[in-house]
Amino acid sequence: MARNRFDEDEELVQEFNWSQYKRLGQYVTPYKKSIFKVLFVIILANVASMYGPYYMKIAIDEVIPQKNIQLLLISSGIFLVSLLFMAWCMRYRILAITEIGQDILKDMRFSIFEHLQRLPFSYFDNRPHGKILIRVVNYINTLSDLLSNGLINLISDIFSVIITLAFMFFIDVKLTLYSLVLLPVLFVMVMFITTKQRKAYQHLSNKQSNLNAYIHESISGIKITQSFAREEENAKIFNEVSNEYRVAWMKAVKVQFLLWPGVQNISVLATSIIYFVGIRQIGVEVSTGTLIAFIGYINNFWNPVINIGNFYNSLITASAYLERIFETMDVVPEIQDSPGAQVLPPIKGQVDFEEVVFRYEEGGKNILDGVDFKITPGQSIALVGPTGAGKTTIINLLSRFYDVNEGSVKVDGYDVRDVTLDSLRAQMGVMLQDTFVFSGTILENIRYGKLDATEEEIMQAAKIVRAHDFIKDLKDGYQTVVEERGSTLSAGQRQLISFARALLADPKILILDEATSSIDTKTEELLQEGLQQLLKGRTSFIIAHRLSTIKNSSKIFYVSGGKIAEAGTHDELMELKGMYHHLYQSQYDLIRAG
Structure with a gap:
């Protein structure tokens, strides 16, 4: 995904395809035993539900004409038991499915969060954080109904359709075929609606992401907003972004809600056909009890068909969000453990840069160009120089937030690319300016x-x-x-x-990147003694524009043009009267003038 602002729609790197639902299945697999238990209960409930219409047929055609009160009471009792059993099955299904669905969502949310922890800084630099946050929270939450109810209900409804069709064919083959005559119409309608629906929800996910990104950015920058009295202007922008989301939402739900009434109308037409055909044949080919039972079964048939249509509807809606979730999970960390990487043993703190060349983009300008130095354990190294000279890049390569293009960076003789990231960074301490x-x-x-x-x-x-x-x-x-x-x-x-x-x-290696920039002079004087304790016995790299904090460093590197232009102690560099001398003298003059 390219760099974008909060109001720029994100383009999909890879369009969603149905095979990606196999990936969703990986999160379902650990709960297959629990799912099978629920399915077993559902099958029993479906079988029990078949008794009702069949009981009506027997009662109307045989029991009532024969005035068999005893058999009527027994049948009614069995019918009542089946209803109570179905109620228990429904309660068990709702509780069990909800728990399974939430467990699956928890696993998915953990997977994407864990993956985000390992992505490089550049991933977060190039994206509004609100657009990342929405994938971990909102997009995962949209799958709740699909996983908590949809998947199990789909299997339940398929079983229900099969069992109902079996009973319908058993009672009357001709009426069953009439019941299925409108299924091709349903299929064509579903294909037409869902194609439009998926595009509508892709557009909606973009607008939802933009809205979330702007809210996150506004909250993060609230101090600046109030300092420059931007509240009214920001409210106008928010209203525009929010309205775009509202318009996208209305378009999406208008398409989505076409499916349910369409399927409902087809089911009503199918029932009307059965009434029309059945009434004309009563007393000839069809008994009154058979027709009434058949109407009950056709409802049992079309209700799950409607549910299956709704599930497919949810599936299409969810695909727009799964695209974004899996897109994030598919981002390959630029920096990761190489095959066969070994655990870095406890280090002493020796650091070697061997003819290091680094550039952020292939074919771009070299940020570091042939940097070469050797640091012995316990030395403190100060990095000074103009902004953009490559000071922070040196410590980023040492921590392996980036990899060198040429040369090597070694810690205690181990190339940092050949050891695991965890074992390398666990032995380093990094303190940044933005604490x-x-x-x-x-x-x-x-x-x-x-x-x-x-x-x-x-x-x-x-x-x-x-x-x-x-x-x-x-x-x-x-x-x-x-x-x-x-x-x-x-x-x-x-x-x-x-x-x-x-x-x-x-840590054996300590990195201080402008770590004292926000400390006042009085506090800094008190801290110097503590800093000496902090640096004692460990290799340290210190980036500081306030040169008074680095005078006692073992070595000072003046970085300029991607190279170590000058190196030595404070006294040596002052005697050299080069770039460091000029920089130090400039600061000294400013302090005196102040």
Whole structure:
């Protein structure tokens, strides 16, 4: 799927085909034993339901004319028992099918969520997040009726049709053939309507996705909206997008609701034909009891036929959403474990870039062009240079969020492409400029770095990075609940929590990408001591525009034009009087001028 805005309809990479329902069957298979139990009960209920019309035939043609009260009471008792049995079967079917259907939906939702966790950053960068969210929640939910009722009811209705036809042919072959005369008309009508219906629901899914994406974007950017007084303009846009969804919905349901009255009318016509033919033959070829029984059976026949038509209707509707669900599941992660990838053993922290060349697009400009360096365990490396020079790309290649085009990146001598992603990233700690804090307590957010950490370990980590002081002053201390993205905390507080989380995880390689940018100067001075503790004994890569934070680094790499233009300690580069010297002097002059 190409990059798109919230109001751009998504084009399907691959159109839906009926073989994809086999994939849906993979989620049904684990519950086949439960499904067979339900089917068995349904078959028993269908057989029991056949007794009613047949009882009416016997009662009218034989029992009542003979005035056999005893047999009438016995037959009535059996009929009552069959009705009670069918009621129990209905209750069992509804409960069992609903539970099975919801279990299947839960499995599907887990599959797509788990898959999303492994997709590259580029997938999320190129799509409004609302359009991703709607696939996990809304589109999966639209399958609820199909899986909870439709599938089992389809099999039930097929059995019902077969059993009913068997009884109808047993009673009167000629009337049965008259009952089926309008089936070809039904088939043609269904094919005509469902073709239009599928296209209508594809269009509807696009408009629903656009609406969800705009709502998500608006909520995420509410602070900017209110800051620039954009509420009225945004309301107009929302109204337009919402109206497009309403129009698409009305078109879709108008097509969908053509099927039910069409099938209903055909069933009424078929019943009328039976009345017309049967009444003319009463007393000649057909008895009164046979005609009444046959009318009962023809209702038993057409009701499941109508249900099968409705199921096919639901199937066509669901296909528009399955297309999007399976399209997401079919996205192949650009970065994944190579065949035969081995688990990276505990590392010391040596990092080697060997003539690395990288570009984001094939045939595009080289972002890194022949980068070559060797880092020994425990060294701290600062990456500085102009925006877009390739600093973040270096750490992304080290974490294997992207793969090199040429050369290699090695950790302790292992090419990162030859080890499993989990074992590589589990031994790295990454702290970004946009620190993410999850909804929950501060204790839980810090523990995110090490799930089995004790409260004492968490507090110790917080003390080292100078987060403990502000945490203990909060109303509930470490049990203070923070909102989504840590909106109740300052940017500096969120970054201090992120520092504690990274320290607790105890990675051998630590990556700090502008991790101190939101911390004020006073807090930064306090944090420097904690940072030295954080960096001690581990290899670290630090990207920082505030050069005061990197003066004590083991090495400083000035990245420019996709290459390491200058390398050395702070003092060495200052003596060189090159690009780093110029950059440092410029910042120093700005500070003095301020």
